[in-house]
Amino acid sequence: MCIREEFGLTGTHVGCDTTSCGACTVLLDGSPVKSCTMFGVQADGRDVTTVEGLAGAAGLHPVQAAFQEEHGLQCGFCTPGMMLVGAALLERNPDPSDDDIRWAHLWQPLSLHGLHEHREGDPGRSEGEGRGRRSAPPDREARSEEATDMSTRRQTEIRGIGHSVKRKEDGRLIRGKGTFIDDMQLPGMLYMSILRSPFAHATINGIDTSRAQAVPGVVAVVTGELMAQHNLAWMPTMSGDTQAVLATDKVRFQGQEVAAVIAEDPTSRRTRSS
Numbered sequence: 454m455c456i457r458e459e460f461g462l463t464g465t466h467v468g469c470d471t472t473s474c475g476a477c478t479v480l481l482d483g484s485p486v487k488s489c490t491m492f493g494v495q496a497d498g499r500d501v502t503t504v505e506g507l508a509g510a511a512g513l514h515p516v517q518a519a520f521q522e523e524h525g526l527q528c529g530f531c532t533p534g535m536m537l538v539g540a541a542l543l544e545r546n547p548d549p550s551d552d553d554i555r556w557a558h559l560w561q562p563l564s565l566h567g568l569h570e571h572r573e574g575d576p577g578r579s580e581g582e583g584r585g586r587r588s589a590p591p592d593r594e595a596r597s598e599e600a601t602d603m604s605t606r607r608q609t610e611i612r613g614i615g616h617s618v619k620r621k622e623d624g625r626l627i628r629g630k631g632t633f634i635d636d637m638q639l640p641g642m643l644y645m646s647i648l649r650s651p652f653a654h655a656t657i658n659g660i661d662t663s664r665a666q667a668v669p670g671v672v673a674v675v676t677g678e679l680m681a682q683h684n685l686a687w688m689p690t691m692s693g694d695t696q697a698v699l700a701t702d703k704v705r706f707q708g709q710e711v712a713a714v715i716a717e718d719p720t721s722r723r724t725r726s727s
C-alpha cells in the first residue's frame with residue numbers, strides 16, 4: 454500500500470495480499486521480499502527497488518530486455534515480481550543453471566504458468582540451452598530445433614500472415630507502466646478492503662462493526678449476516694454451485710472472507726479491516 458498509494462509506484466501489484474503469489478515482490482537491499490505483508494517502517498533505512506527502478510540510465514535491465522525479446526509475459530500483472538527475482542538471482546549468480554532459475558522463480562507461484570517462456574527469456578541461460586535441449590528425447594529434440602529454426606526464419610524472412618510480431622504493450626508492462634483495474638483512480642470512487650479469517654473451521658459468534666463504522670471516511674461495513682438479510686450471502690458459481698460471498702455463521706477455511714469495509718479513502722478501509 455505504501456509503495457502504490459503513497460509513492461504512486463503502481464508497477465508493484467497486489468494479487469493475494471497474503472504472501473502467496475509474489476505479485477508484490479520488490480527488492481529489499483537487493484533481496485526479493487513480498488511487500489504485501491511488510492510494514493513500511495520495516496523498510497526504514499533500507500534500499501527498496503521496485504520494477505520502476507530496474508532500468509538504469511543505460512536503458513533496460515538485461516532481464517527486462519530478455520523478457521521483452523522473448524515475450525516472457527502474458528498479461529504482465531505478475532511480471533514485475535518475476536523480473537525482480539531474476540535480477541536478484543543474476544546479481545548473486547551471473548551464470549545460473551536451469552535448476553537455479555526454476556527454483557528462484559518458485560518464489561512466485563503466479564509465475565509457474567509461464568515459467569517455460571520466462572526461462573527462455575532469462576539472460577543468465579548459457580548459449581545453446583534452447584527450448585528443445587533440456588531433457589527432451591531425441592525425436593522431440595529434433596522437432597524442437599526444427600520449430601526454433603522455423604521461428605527464426607519467420608522472424609527474419611516471412612512477411613504477412615505467419616510473421617511473428619512483437620506486442621506493443623510489452624514495453625509498458627516490463628517497465629511497470631501497465632494500467633490494471635487496481636491502478637485506476639476515478640473521481641468519487643470508493644475503496645474496499647476484505648477482512649479474512651485467520652482460522653479454519655471456526656464459528657462466528659458475532660462481528661462488532663461499531664468501531665469500524667465510527668472511523669471518518671468509512672461508508673459501510675458489510676458482514677455475511679448483513680448480506681444474508683438481503684438474501685445475498687450465497688451466490689451462484691459458474692459451475693451451478695453456490696458459494697459464500699462472506700461467511701455467515703461458520704468459517705470453513707483460513708483466509709475466508711468474513712467482512713468488507715468500504716471507505717472513501719484507502720487508509721480508512723485498511724485501518725478498519727485490520
Ligand code: FES
Nearest residue numbers: 468469470475489
Ligand atoms: S500480493 Fe503479496 S504475495 Fe501476493
